[in-house]
Amino acid sequence: MIARILAMVMRYLFIYKRSYIRIAELVFFPLMDLLVWGFVTLYLEQVTQSKAVLFMLGGIILWDIFFRAQQAVGMSVLQEMWVGNTLNLFVSPLRSYELIISTAIVGFIRALITISGLGACAYLLYAFNILELGFALVPLFGLLLFFGWTVGLFTAALILRYGEAAESLAWIVPFLIQPFVAVFYPVSALPPLLQVFAQVFPCTHIFEGMRSVLHDGGIPWGSLVSAFLLTLVWISLTGTYLARTLTHVRRKGYLTTAARG
Amino acid sequence: MTVVTVTNVVKRFGETIAVRGISFSAERGEILGLLGPNGAGKTTTMHMMLGLTSHDEGSVRILDLEMPKDRYQILQRVNFASAYVSLPANLTIDESLYVYGKLYNVKDPKRRAKEVLEELEVDLPGSALVGTLSAGQKTRLNLCKALLNKPAVLFLDEPTASLDPDIAIKVRAILKKLQKNHGTTIIYTSHYMQEVEELCDRTIFLARGSIVATGTPAEIRERSKLKNLEEVFVTIARDGELRDSAEKDDR
Numbered sequence: 001m002i003a004r005i006l007a008m009v010m011r012y013l014f015i016y017k018r019s020y021i022r023i024a025e026l027v028f029f030p031l032m033d034l035l036v037w038g039f040v041t042l043y044l045e046q047v048t049q050s051k052a053v054l055f056m057l058g059g060i061i062l063w064d065i066f067f068r069a070q071q072a073v074g075m076s077v078l079q080e081m082w083v084g085n086t087l088n089l090f091v092s093p094l095r096s097y098e099l100i101i102s103t104a105i106v107g108f109i110r111a112l113i114t115i116s117g118l119g120a121c122a123y124l125l126y127a128f129n130i131l132e133l134g135f136a137l138v139p140l141f142g143l144l145l146f147f148g149w150t151v152g153l154f155t156a157a158l159i160l161r162y163g164e165a166a167e168s169l170a171w172i173v174p175f176l177i178q179p180f181v182a183v184f185y186p187v188s189a190l191p192p193l194l195q196v197f198a199q200v201f202p203c204t205h206i207f208e209g210m211r212s213v214l215h216d217g218g219i220p221w222g223s224l225v226s227a228f229l230l231t232l233v234w235i236s237l238t239g240t241y242l243a244r245t246l247t248h249v250r251r252k253g254y255l256t257t258a259a260r261g
Numbered sequence: 262m263t264v265v266t267v268t269n270v271v272k273r274f275g276e277t278i279a280v281r282g283i284s285f286s287a288e289r290g291e292i293l294g295l296l297g298p299n300g301a302g303k304t305t306t307m308h309m310m311l312g313l314t315s316h317d318e319g320s321v322r323i324l325d326l327e328m329p330k331d332r333y334q335i336l337q338r339v340n341f342a343s344a345y346v347s348l349p350a351n352l353t354i355d356e357s358l359y360v361y362g363k364l365y366n367v368k369d370p371k372r373r374a375k376e377v378l379e380e381l382e383v384d385l386p387g388s389a390l391v392g393t394l395s396a397g398q399k400t401r402l403n404l405c406k407a408l409l410n411k412p413a414v415l416f417l418d419e420p421t422a423s424l425d426p427d428i429a430i431k432v433r434a435i436l437k438k439l440q441k442n443h444g445t446t447i448i449y450t451s452h453y454m455q456e457v458e459e460l461c462d463r464t465i466f467l468a469r470g471s472i473v474a475t476g477t478p479a480e481i482r483e484r485s486k487l488k489n490l491e492e493v494f495v496t497i498a499r500d501g502e503l504r505d506s507a508e509k510d511d512r
Contacts, residue, residue, distance in 0.1 A: 007363030011349065014356045083392070084347040088406065091311045091416075092364045093337040250329075252312040253274060253305065 004094050008102030013109070014077070027117035030064045034118055037184075038126055054214045055127045059183045061118045062210055065111045065141055066203060067174050071098065072107030075154030076168045081164055090255050094112055096246060097174025104149045111145060136213045136220070140206055142226045147202045147234065151177075154238045157245040163254065182207040202230040262289045263439040264414055264446050265310065270319035272305055272470075279305045281470040282319065283298035287414075290444040292436065295449065296490075297507035298498035303450045309418055310448070311341055325414055339368065339414040344422035346399050350392030354383070354402060356411065357391055365410035377405040382431060396423040404432065408439070414446045415439070421456060433460050454490035464490070466497050474503045 016022050033058065041056040076099070080086045091098070133140065155173050159166045162247040180194055181203035187195050198204045209223030249255050265287040272280040278427040280302040287293045308314040310321055312332040323335045348357040355374065356379040362370025378387075381401050385394070394402065400423050407415060417436075421429040433456065439445040451457055457464060458478045466474040466481070474481050474497070480491055485503055487493050497503050 001364050003366065007360045010363075011352065011356075011360045014353075014360075049349050080349075083350040085341070085349045087313070087346045088348065088361070088403075089340070090313055091336060091339075091341045092361065093333050093366070094364050095333060110504050247315075250313065250315040253308065255313050256304075 001095075001100060005102045005105070007070050008094065008099060009105050011178065012072075012079075012103070012106045023113075026068070026113050030060065030114055030118050031121055032061050033064075034121055035125070038122070042126065051215065053126060054209050055125060056184055057122050058130070058133070058210050058214055059207060061115060061130055062140060062144055063178070064114050064118060065144045065181045066148040066151075068111040068114050069104070069107040069145045070152040070155065070174050071104040071147050071170070072110050073152025074159070074173070075152075075222045076103040076106075077159045078164070078167060078170055081159070087256060096242075100149075100153065103152070105146075107149060107152065108145060111141075111148070115242065125191060133210065133213050134219075136209065136219070136224075139224050139228075140210055140213075141203060143206050143224070143231060146231050147206075147227075150231065150234045153242055154205070157238070157242040158248050161245050161254070177201055177203065180204070183210075186211060200230065202227040202234065205230065216240050264289050264324055265293075265448065266320075266322040267306070267310065268320045268322075270309060270316045270321060272302070272309060272314065273317050279470050280309070283467070283470070283472050284319075285465055285472065285475065287446050287448060289413075290440055290448055291441055291463060292447045292449060292461050293390070294449050294457045294464035295467065296450065296454075296457060296464055296494065297467035297473075298494070302470040303416060303467050305320070306467070307418060307448065307450060311416060312336065326419075329400040337410070338412060339416065340365070340410055341414040341418070342400075342420050343418035344396075344403075344420060345418065346403065347399050348391050348402055348406060348429040351390070353388050353390055354378070354385060355387035358405060359402075361406045362409050367409050370409070373409055374405070375410045380408070380435060381405050382428075387502045395473070397425060397428060400424055401428065401432070404435075411443060414448065416447045417447060419451055420449070421451065421453065426443075429456070436460060454494050456496075458490050466493065466503065468497050468501045472476060473497055473501070497502075 037056055037060060043051040045053045082088060122128040122130060131137065151173055155170050158169050179196045180190065180196060181201045187198050187204060187208060190198060205223040205227035209220035209227065212218065212220040212223065263286045267286070268284050269282045270280055271282050283306065295306060297303050309316045310323060310328065312329045319419065324334050324338055328335055334345060339413060358374035359370050362373055365375045381404055383398070383401050385398065385406060391399065391402065400420065404420060421432055424432060436447055440447060461478060463477055464481060465472055474493070476484065481493055482489060485493055487496065493503060
C-alpha cells in the first residue's frame with residue numbers, strides 16, 4: 001500500500017522537477033493577492049488605525065492553504081484525463097483511497113511551500129509574522145488542509161461523474177464558498193440569514209478562530225472544536241458521495257469514456 | 262487450465278443492451294481474439310473483465326477470482342494496453358515505467374523497465390518525455406507498461422493499431438514468445454484480420470452484443486466457406502450474423 005501511495009506522490013512531484021513555472025505558480029498568484037490586498041489594507045489601517053491588515057494578511061495566507069489542498073486532490077483526476085492516463089490507473093491495483101492519500105500528501109507539500117513563501121513575503125513587506133498565531137497555527141493549518149482535501153474530493157467526484165465538462169468546477173468550487181466563510185471579514189459583516197448559512201462550513205470557524213488569535217492571542221477552542229466536528233461531517237458526506245459516484249461511473253462506463261474524451 | 266470464465270454476462274446502458282448474455286472462457290497460454298465490428302460489444306466486454314465497467318447480470322471470473330468482488334487481487338496479476346490510452350504525457354519514459362512498476366509491486370522496477378524496453382526494442386533515451394513520442398512509440402511504451410508485472414492475463418485493445426508493419430510483426434513475435442515462455446493468456450481485440458489469423462488460437466466474433474461465431478480461425482473459415490477472416494468480418498459487419506456452410510447450402 002505504502003509503495004503505491006509513494007509511487008503516486010512521485011508521479012505528481014516528478015512534474016515539478018522539470019517545470020520552474022509550476023513551482024512559481026505555487027507562490028505567484030497568492031503573492032499577487034498578498035501585494036495588492038496587503039497594500040490596500042495597509043493604507044486603510046493608516047486611515048482607521050485598525051487591525052485590518054493583520055486579519056487580511058492572515059486570511060490571504062490561510063485561504064491559500066485551503067485552496068492548494070483542494071486543488072491537489074480535485075485536479076488530480078483532471079490531470080490524468082488531460083494526459084490520457086485515467087484508464088491505465090483504473091486498471092492498475094491502485095485503490096481509490098491510495099490515490100486519495102497520495103494526492104492529499106501532494107496537497108500538503110504544496111500548501112507548505114505556499115505558506116512558507118507567503119509567510120516570508122508577509123514578514124518582509126508588512127512585518128507580519130504568521131508564527132504570531134503560535135500553537136493555534138497547527139490546528140488551523142491542519143483543519144484547513146482536511147477541509148481542502150474534502151472539497152477536493154467532492155470536486156474529483158464531480159469530474160468523474162460529469163467528465164471534462166466539469167473542468168471549470170475544479171477552479172470554481174472554492175470561490176463559491178469564499179464570500180460566506182469569513183476569510184477577509186468576520187461573520188458579523190454578513191446579513192443575518194447568511195450568518196446562519198456560514199456556520200455550516202468548517203472554514204468559517206477556522207477564520208473566525210484566526211481573527212480571535214490575532215486579536216487577543218488566546219486559543220479559540222470553541223471555534224477549533226466546531227471546525228473539527230463540521231469537518232468530520234463534511235468528510236463523511238463527501239466520502240459517501242464519492243463511493244456512490246464510483247459505483248455510478250462503473251455502471252455507466254464513464255471511466256472509459258472520460259479517458260478517451 | 263481455465264483462467265478466464267465469462268458466464269451469461271449482460272450489460273445495459275439505459276435502453277441500449279450492449280452485451281446480451283454472452284459466455285466464453287480462455288485457457289492458460291491461449292491467445293483469444295475478441296472480434297467484431299464497431300459497437301459489437303468487444304471493448305465493453307474487455308472493460309467488464311478489467312472491472313472498469315460493472316456488468317448487470319452474469320459473472321466474470323479471472324484466475325479463480327470474482328470480478329468485481331476481488332478486483333484488486335485480479336488487477337495485481339493482469340495488465341492492459343491499448344492504442345487509445347497513453348502513459349502520462351508529462352512524465353519521462355523512465356519515470357512512467359518506474360511509477361507503474363511500483364503500482365504493480367514489481368521488485369526492482371528500474372531493472373524490469375530496462376528489460377521490457379529492450380524486449381520491445383524501444384530504443385529511446387529514458388529521459389524522453391512521453392508526450393513527445395510518436396503514436397507508434399507511445400503504443401510500444403504502453404505495451405512495456407503492460408509487461409512490467411509479467412501478467413498471467415494480458416488484455417490488449419487494438420495494440421498494433423498505430424504501429425508500422427515492421428514493429429507490428431515484432432510485437433506479434435513478442436506476444437507469441439510471452440505465450441510460449443510464460444504461459445500468458447492474451448485476450449485481444451483487433452481489426453486486422455490477417456494479424457488475428459496469424460496470432461490467435463481461437464476467436465470469438467461478436468455482433469450487436471451477442472456471440473455469432475467462435476472457434477479457431479481455420480474452423481470459422483471452414484464453417485462459413487469464406488476465404489479468410491477478413492471476409493468473415495465483413496459478412497458479420499453487414500449481416501449481423503454468420504451462417505455456417507450447411508445452412509447456406511439449405512438456402
